[in-house]
Amino acid sequence: MASTAAFLPGYQIQATGAVACSTTITSTSTGSTSSSSKSSWASGSVRVAPRLTAKRQWSNFRFRGVPRSSSSSVDETGSGEEMEGKVRMVFDPKSNNPEPPPGWKEKEDERIAAMIEKEGISIRRRPETGPPLHNVGAFQFKLQNAGNTPRNILEEIIWSKDIEVTQMKERTPIGTLKRIVDSAERARDFVGALRERAAETGVPGLIAEVKKASPSRGIIQPNFDPVRIAKAYEAGGAACLSVLTDQKYFQGSFENLKLIRAAGVQCPLLCKEFIIDAWQLYNARASGADAVLLIAAVLPDQDLKYMSRIAKSLGLAVLIEVHTEREMDRVLALPTVELVGINNRNLENFQVDIQNTVRLLEGERGETIRDRGILVVGESGLFTPADVEVVQKAGCGAVLVGESLVKQDDPRTGIAGLFGKDISRVTSPSLENDSNESLICGRIGRNKYRAPG
């Protein structure tokens, strides 16, 4: 039942109907209908219906429902019992929004267009018209429309993250995280490690990504052992590591981050997460991260500033990721930026083009970046020494590489292949005690990677 209807602020939906097994379902949304059912809509959760207007007219509906205990989601093609009935939109007196002003929909569209125009943010933080799934008594059904259907994978991830973070915050309040952070070891110097390795090797400092799967590639490494991979990356010459922590779309975890840190890996660690809430910064730091990623396509300027400030107060380096010229301009307008990543992958459609890095570093932008001493990271789609050369020549002092390394059985060989030369460390602290590793190990000074301050 797809529709393009939009939510009218201040209104709720009432429904009445029956399922095939003749259970009556009657909503009790505002109390203005007589209801013979014990079921009720979760307040504020039902927001749209196809072809509904604020006029008190009933429209027919027909849904397929399944018992709420079922794990399967429901849509018009899904299985389950059929519900038929009538639905209408009525004014919700509990809402702060007494009447939708005339032309509210147009105004709302204008507001969104203005935000896109001003900052270029097209990723909506959460569904505009409430969640598509609704529980009615023992049944669940789906009301889908443009306002609650993600427009692309990035938006889908962000919506899912919003729910996930809300639940995580309930489980672990920020006070608990603060206590862990207060007693944690100081963060390692992420940017310093990148600059230092680049100077030592003559190639961009490598952020090697510990990633099992991704939405665009599916499973990349079926024999995924995060600690083994992290140690091999460090031995192979990576300056820093990027650890995917998103479970749903990348099969990552915060546990992996903690395990890698606990295994004695000295490379500074980037928590590769979709950050939309300051709580996540504390969680990243409490899990052993030394740096976090902020995505300019997702976060408005205010959030970028605010999150950067909090991250820095926790000792975390901030990698701000951009994909377009406009995002780069927004980031360059921020007062303090140390590290900018240019993603060659369009996260809305998965297309990868390494010339994107070249484009964004051309002309005045490139000059500004050089003048301000900002370290640029070329991200995604780097497979060969020629690829690395392209982004290095464009001005990247670092690269972030996942797929081409993680899919190799021996990621160390992968690193040498990527740069066309061996940049491995003669020293590798995390392998020092591994009896089954044959590396000749010296030692990276324990304090070498401590964050300044």
Ligand SMILES: O=C(O)c1ccccc1NCC(=O)[C@H](O)[C@H](O)COP(=O)(O)O
């Ligand atoms: O890679 C994806 O499919 C993806 C989808 C949605 C959001 C982010 C996504 N990837 C994050 C990245 O950009 C990469 O993990 C990272 O830059 C490394 O890229 P690669 O070397 O191509 O694995």
